[in-house]
Amino acid sequence: MRLSTKVRYGLRALTHVAYRGYASAHVIAEQQAIPSRYLEEIIGELRKAGLVVGKRGPRGGYRLAKPAAEIAVAEVISVLSTASTNDTGHPQDEITRLVEDSVDQRFESAVGELNLEQLIGEARERYRRQAADYVI
Numbered sequence: 065m066r067l068s069t070k071v072r073y074g075l076r077a078l079t080h081v082a083y084r085g086y087a088s089a090h091v092i093a094e095q096q097a098i099p100s101r102y103l104e105e106i107i108g109e110l111r112k113a114g115l116v117v118g119k120r121g122p123r124g125g126y127r128l129a130k131p132a133a134e135i136a137v138a139e140v141i142s143v144l145s146t147a148s149t150n151d152t153g154h155p156q157d158e159i160t161r162l163v164e165d166s167v168d169q170r171f172e173s174a175v176g177e178l179n180l181e182q183l184i185g186e187a188r189e190r191y192r193r194q195a196a197d198y199v200i
Contacts, residue, residue, distance in 0.1 A: 067141065073098045074106045074144045075137065079187070081116065082132040082180050088125035106144065113143040132180035138172065140180075 067075075076096045081087050089107060093100040107126060110116045115135055116126045128135065 068145065070102075070106060071141050071144045073103065074110060074140055075183070077103060077106060078110065078115065078128070078135065078140060078180055079184055081126055082128055082135075083184055086125050086127045091125075109143055110140075113139075115140065115143065128180075132184065133182075135180045136175075137178040137180070137183060138175045141175070 073096070077092050077098065080092050080096055089100065089103055092098065093103045098106075107116060107118070111118060111126075114129050117129045118124065118126045
């Protein structure tokens, strides 16, 4: 399973905000290398879903609407996933339907209850391990 660019950018933006507590769209876009117009669209969807709240003005920015431990990665994926342009709706044959259902169930099981807080913790641990590998 490959995540769409929108989902990847959304997860990066959310973890950025979760890690820092508060950030402007400009700072997120710059530090996460996300096109600013695309980020605004993504943040709009995250705001509508109740995952972030924003403050307007010169000192404006975004913060999480609830604790990172309460934001499931599966929820973010669901909010930001869009149907493929080649999607024709429901498959016409039973085999394709069975395969798609099986893949969907396994993906949901794999993502499980992973939340932003756990994602940040795993990223920190991976970074520590990589840094330790380069110590001479």
